[in-house]
Amino acid sequence: MTSTRATLIEVARHAGVSLASTSRALHGTGASPAMVERVRAAADELGYSPDVTGRSLRMKKTFQVAFAVADIGNPVYVEMMTAIHEVLEPHGFRVVVLSTGPTVDSTSELVRSLGSRFVDGLVVSPLRTDDALVEEIRSAPVPVVVIGRALDEQGIDSVSTDSAGGIGQAVRHLQGLGRRRIAFLNGPLDTTPGRARQRGFDAATGREGSDGTGTRALADDFTVAAGLAAARRLLDPQDGSARPDAIVAANDLLAIGAVRAARERGLGVPTDVAVTGMDDTEIGRVYEPSLTSVSLGSAERGRAAARLMLDRLAGDAAAAQHVAIGPRLLVRESTAGTTGPTKEGA
């Protein structure tokens, strides 16, 4: 009724009982049914709702978990965030979004800022890591779950996928289709995903060195535009070597760039050039031709990370855990026999 919010003290006064009993009746345990009834009535009447700042201070819990990534707009991270939110929300935790900044140092700084205790835990997916950052994370003042590398040996809860193996799946899929001149379209090598995927490609193609296989181009960025530019280089036989009959892209966006570059040159996809992407994004599913893509289970990784966080927050102080989400190849039009309604000429 009054314009100022009711506090627990006022509820207590209104109910004619002590502050302690009021608190117990509303949240805690050890109050008689009569007391609970009485207090609840008073609370309802006053429109009481507990102030979380006081509660946080006393309980040393904020009921908040942070999710930090470099680029919140990236669909992969959006999926993770959504999944994390879905897991945590039913447990009464709110999700705070943070940005790590692009550098290792800014990420370190963020981890240090957890000392302010504005969240109970952090889920972070750093673009780049180094030993200092790992150490910083291990000694962080609140639990941290890392999405990216396996770090359980370092005493850090972590979730990872096998993007290298995923690239391998794509390569073998293409080989199974009879493609022999498989090129790799990657993003910057100084990023964790860039490096891992490169490793995967090298491993998958190393053993059979058919000609052309192993050709590579690096895009400046994991975007369509950069992919288009790099794919052009890949498809224009500059040194007389044979044109690739398949392109493995490190990313769905790069893959779309590759499809465009192929079409520019009058090449059919997948007839002349088969293309695979990675991440299984909505954009790739909807594109024409729909993209064969290696899902790295973004949502699944988010869920796993959230669950690790819940375990950790529940206080079951145990050894650091690691969850690995297997990559999964999803075959669609960009490598399959038919491309659907689009008519690509030979």
Place this chain on the structure above:
Amino acid sequence: MTSTRATLIEVARHAGVSLASTSRALHGTGASPAMVERVRAAADELGYSPDVTGRSLRMKKTFQVAFAVADIGNPVYVEMMTAIHEVLEPHGFRVVVLSTGPTVDSTSELVRSLGSRFVDGLVVSPLRTDDALVEEIRSAPVPVVVIGRALDEQGIDSVSTDSAGGIGQAVRHLQGLGRRRIAFLNGPLDTTPGRARQRGFDAATGREGSDGTGTRALADDFTVAAGLAAARRLLDPQDGSARPDAIVAANDLLAIGAVRAARERGLGVPTDVAVTGMDDTEIGRVYEPSLTSVSLGSAERGRAAARLMLDRLAGDAAAAQHVAIGPRLLVRESTAGTTGPTKEGA
């Protein structure tokens, strides 16, 4: 050094000065340079970082702002969130993501939950509103900025766009290209966007009733699949009426569905059927053909909302403000003369 975090009291003891002076030296004003120096040294030595829960309790501020939408995964909302984050972060505010739930009631409940004071303000974009919700928002315990309808008359800060006018822009663009049989592909009419866009189409086509113009189809959903199904009905002349030569879609995803449906039937886009979308999503920009789309300035609306929030939080208690972001037509391949490398037959 110690495993337990240093508190302000310990810093004070360590520096040999009072608690009050310590606080002033670190944050407030009115401390001598010598004092500041001394305290800062002590704080550094102890690795002190202020605890925000204590601070929040005392200052009655959480330095957090919530952003609530029904579907966090929706690209439009992702853009808004990113923009809000970018505006708020430099001012020291963190962003908390919440989901409103699909119904008006669940949104009301969320607004009421703000009584717990876990955020200093709320930016919300409700899918549906009614008078009760508006009233709930007006009397909310913390400032609320609504993205959606203009509500300044009701005493609520708000940001809106003119999606009806945007549809009008699309219609006039197509008319300017000589298209006369313009069909409308909309989503469910019981949503705020669905209703507004329908109104826009009716207004734009009402005055000139060329044959075929005004044909409509409703998709079950704002998705590609639903758009494809509905667009098929639109393009198959079931009652002998002429086939549309243009489709205005209420959404980029619906527009993609329309493009697919056209191609299924061997129709060229834009030669036989021109298609426009709405929202200017990445997916539409990257699609082939790239989609002509009406941008509703998601990022801009997010920024505007964030700025309104900052004004309000700065306490310049003024009348409720309203910001309108004009729609902007972006012409691309799906209506322009050329469709680029894709070869559409006939």
Place this chain on the structure above:
DNA sequence: CGCTGAACTGGAAACGTTTCCAACACGGCC
């Protein structure tokens, strides 16, 4: 030299909650 006021400092209260601890009532058991 005394007075005023500015600049600075320290003590203590306050924010709203949970929880420790002591006190109390009461039923059951010896």
Place this chain on the structure above:
DNA sequence: GGCCGTGTTGGAAACGTTTCCAGTTCAGCG
């Protein structure tokens, strides 16, 4: 009937911070 344990209650402390208020110092000025 006394005693013990269980169940319930109230007083008070505690969480970590900011800020009010009073007190102190000291320079400047009459």
